[in-house]
Amino acid sequence: MTLQDIQNLFINARRRSALNKAVGGDASVISLYNLAGSSAAMALASLVGDQQPPVVIVGDSLDDAGYLYHDLTRILGEDAVAMFPSGYKRDIKYGQVDPPAMILRTEALNRWNTDPTLKAVVTYPEAIAERVASQETLTRHTLRLSTSAQADLTETVHWLRDNGFTEVDYVYEPGHFALRGSILDIFGYSNELPFRVDFFGDDIESIRTFNIETQLSEKRLDEIAITSNVAGQSRGESLLDFIDPSTLMAIRDADFTVERVKAIASSEFSTSAMIADEGDASAMKQVIDADDFAGRLGSFRQVRFSSAARPDPAAQASIDFHCVPQGIYHKNFDLISDSFKRLIEQGFTIYILSDSAKQIERLRSIFDDRGDDIDFTPVISTIHEGFSDETTKICVFTDHQIFDRFHKYNLKSDRARSGKLALSLKELSAIEPGDFIVHIDHGVGRFAGLLRTNVNGRTQEMIKLVYANDDIIFVSIHALHKLAKYRGKEGVPPRVNKLGTGAWNRVKERTKTKLKDIARDLIKLYAARREEKGFAFSPDSYLQHELEASFIYEDTPDQLTATQAVKADMESDRPMDRLVCGDVGFGKTEVAIRAAFKAAVDNKQTAVLVPTTVLAYQHFNTFRERLHEFPVRVDYLSRARTPKQVKQILADLAEGKIDILIGTHKLIGKSVKFKDLGLLIVDEEQKFGVAVKEKLKQMKTNVDTLTMSATPIPRTLQFSLMGARDLSAINTPPANRYPVVTSVSSLSDDIVSEAVNFELSRNGQIFFINDRIESLFELENMLRRVVPDARIITAHGRMSPDKLEQAIIDFANHDADILLATTIIESGIDMPNVNTIIINNAQNFGLSELHQLRGRVGRSSRKAFCYLMVPPHIPLSPVARRRLQAIESFSDLGSGIHIAMQDLDIRGAGNLLGAEQSGFIADLGYETYQKVLKEAVSEIRNQEFADLETAATDADEKEYANDCVIESDLELLLPADYVPQESERIALYRELDDIERETDLQAFRSRLIDRFGKIPSVTAELLRVPRLRRLARQLGIEKVSLKQEQMYLYFVDESNKAYYQSPMFGRLLSYVQANPSRCHIRQRGERRSFSIDHVPNVETAVDILNTIHALPVS
Secondary structure, eight states, rough: OHHHHHHHHHHHHHHHHHHHHHHHSSEEEEEEEOOOTTTTHHHHHOOOSSSOOOEEEEOOSSSHHHHHHHHHHHHGGGGGGGOOOOOSSSOOGGGOHHHHHHHHHHHHHHHHTTTTTTTTEEEEEEHTOOOOOOOOHHHHHHEEEEETOOHHHHHHHHHHHTTTTTEEESSSSTTTEEETTTEEEEOSSSSOOOOOEEEEEEEEEEEEOOOOTTEEEEESSSEEEEEGGGGGOOOOBBBHSSSTTTTEEEOOOHHHHHHHHHHHHHOOOOOTGGGGGBBBGGGGGOOOOHHHHHHHHHHHHEEOOOSSSSTTTTTEEEEEEEEEEOOOOOTOOHHHHHHHHHHHHTTTTEEEESSHHHHHHHHHHHHHHHHHOOEEEEEOOSSSEEEEETTTTTEEEEHHHTTOOOOOOOHHHHHHHHHHHHHHHHHHHHHTOOOEEEEETTEEEEEEEEEEEEETTTEEEEEEEGGGGGGGGEEEEGGGEEEOOOOTTTTOOOHHHHHHHHHHHHHHHHHEEEEEEHHHHHHHHHHHHHOOOOOOOOOOOOHHEEEEEEEOOOHHHHHHHHHHHHHHHHHHSSSSSSEEEEEESSSHHHHHHHHHHHHTTTTTTEEEEEHHHHHHHHHHHHHHHHHTSSSOOOOEETTTSHHHHHHHHHHHHHHHOOEEEEGGGGGGGGTOOOSSSEEEEEGGGGSSSSHHHHHHHHTTTTEEEEEEESSOOOOOEEEEETSSSEEEEEOOOOOOOEEEEEEEEEEHHHHHHHHHHHHHHOOOOOEOSSSSSSTHHHHHHHHHHHHHOEEEEEEESSOOOOHHHHHHHHHTTTOEEEEESGGGGGGGGOOOEEEEEEEGGGGOOHHHHHHHHHHOOOOOOSSSSEEEEEEETTOHHHHHHHHHHHHHOOOTSSSSGGGHHHHHHHHHHHHHHHHTHHHHHHHHHHHHHHHHHHHHHHHHHHTOOOTTTTOOOOOTTSOOSSSSSEEEEEOOOTTTTSSHHHHHHHHHHHHHHTOSSHHHHHHHHHHHHHHHHOOOHHHHHHHHHHHHHHHHHHHTTEEEEEEEEEEEEOOOOOTOHHHTTTTHHHHHHHHHHHHHHEEEEEEETTTEEEEESOOHHHHHHHHHHHHHSSSSSO
């Protein structure tokens, strides 16, 4: 069953003829009423015809239009519907242009009169209020290119420059173009993705769209139209002048639309955004004449659709659809089951729509477990709101309404937004001259650029590093895997090392010893627990299914795997010890609630241990709300409880009346006695002291333990710790959360009062964050002046812990409207009622800090707002501006920003292995620390725990050399005319040098061809180096030197006896014996080496090593 089938059932023959009669008749206003939920979209989809111009559908707001667009694309298909949004981020009066929205506008205008597949355009009053370019202007500013026609590259570039395009290194925003040899990248204003055009003389070889983040091609096209920014031309006209006079207008509320356009036209321009270099001063000139609009609208034929029970009074013809909205069940399955049974008795057919087959399965299993016999037809695709139709006796219900989950629409422009952020992140990880670099053998130095040198008449590129006392090291591009950009705490520069003192190696060794101790303990503990016996919980009951299905958000894949892993651990008879880590708001608490509930169903008690009173109170509320429909009692212990309450709680606990008890470290005190403890959940373990941790260790031996941490643990660490701790990482942000509407503006009374009053009007609360304690009082005075009736609480780190805690609990209890604080709220406080955050002096915060702070709002089913305030009249540094723009254009939770979470990664590594690690991280830099950790764990495994390791490695696959150094006098490089930008060349060299697998090498090769064209011969040779290194390591070779057409192979030292007795060394000897004239054995001291003659290039060297590899073992 599909949505199209449902639409055909809904628009039956009688309705279709009534609609055709009304639309084909003389009536200028037709009213369609009683259209509840998404039945409006179903009715509108039947109005579109083949011959007529596209129907214009006007919603009441961006959200209303967004959901109509969502439903129509599901019914008619993606290409048949276009969205026509406003070209500005907020109200037009702020003048903040939104380039991705401009693309959608121009794309719709371009397709309007030329694309027969376009059937409907969805818009809303704010978008109609802005002028559009005339058809003639559009044609004049559009360039068409096709693979079947000729085009001159130079003339094309001239056209782009004349039409306001800017030349850049990378195309990431509309209005950019980049030229590399014969490849031209263009990002026009009429397509959500940029184009890559490959010229061959005057012929166009290929045209492809490409992804802004990866800069890789996606889809081939035969012809394209590139439009420049026509929206910026105020000589435009009203949309009603642009479209064909015979166009049918479908409007939800015509009077409201006219009033809204009048209100926009009469508003004053606000300069607050201008100060942040964001605004377009001539924005208000883009607004159409409101009276003229009202008059013109009356000349079009209108279909007014509404959920009202009566027709529009101005209508000459009307059709009653008899639809009622889907019932609100609040996840109450008794209600759902009664209601569904009643509908079926009345002769209705029930269709349940969902985007995921998993939700349908859940629903079926809940009905089966309850013993309900409810017959429904699943449809895999969903609309925004369900409805029941009395006429055709169909109920179209959505799973997100049954389970009370938020449903989100996506516009095409979301993809275009990702480019800017990807670029900001790329620049964060790029290496610039002056950056601190860690060389694993020499320590921290400064990067001084990429140099070209001449070796025996051949050009080579090297990296120059400067150490203390201006000592210099040149690093070959084949040794870049030994370098890492220094990443430590933000704003703390590292010490530059001296060469030749041995200090660096001592730090490395010290760290390694310490890490080995930690790893040893972890592995021992892990091995000991595997021997223990614990309680095996029973499989999931129907109550468990019901609880999981009623989660208001959709589970992310990571969350599902974490839940399954935790439940599997609980069902096994070994005691669980699992660490679940993930970013703020990624759903760790939900996993904990499910585990605690599973324990309660088996009559076992759960203890939830948290570091602070505030968190105890917060978790108590979360658990209680989530479980209030189930027979489970939740309580909490903390300083906020009176002695009398504490006594009562302890008594109930000992009798087994309390299923889940949440509390601070008091929970593991002597006075607390559980009747039957089955599960221990520890939140933010790293924040507890040593004594508590020791006590936990004793408790943990046979009780299932689940630990949670909000600092994400880097992937690289997860692999190296396999077998030391069971880990579940939740790395994907939840889908279908409301995005946080983010805007940058200067601090002014009108913006603050607008933000605060809006939040107060919906009974919400506000976080107001400032970077310094000193100026909190000035801000408090300003707030009291601007919003005198708001209640304000101040909180900062210099207050005593009790006072601070009390302030936050008061705020959580809604005793105040505004919490004026320093960044203290960054760590773990979750208040669903707070949906506006104002960050003052946002330019002083790091990207990850801003992301963390913004993650504090938007955690309920309401739209949330984040205002980034910058001081007026002080120009921002380019870095700060780009940081703010990146965070502003990315309003989704966890949208790719975790790359910028450098300080969080660092915290994560420190927490996982004990707090003292952060000192080592500061000395070594984060990436080098990871390399050392990896070595430490693998050494410990191979030396001390070899018997625990079950995965036996094949002797042929074993690598006897940890690393292999490649030296050569050959010309192996990326020529400057092939990859023009230095930082890009370094990034590519680094990526190539880190490649281990053949598949990755092939992918790298195809990416180069895609982005830069045909690979030059010197680069083709360079691409063979990773293969050479891999083969050499497997053969036990520590260094390969290609000089003067000879290849020198240096082996690992004599102490590695296993190698000299291995089949690999045997193969090498066989090769030498078979080719005596070409090979020579050399010995200097302890070191052995071979030399092989007639090796002019890397290709020959790889062939020789492949031949040795393939020899039979002698």
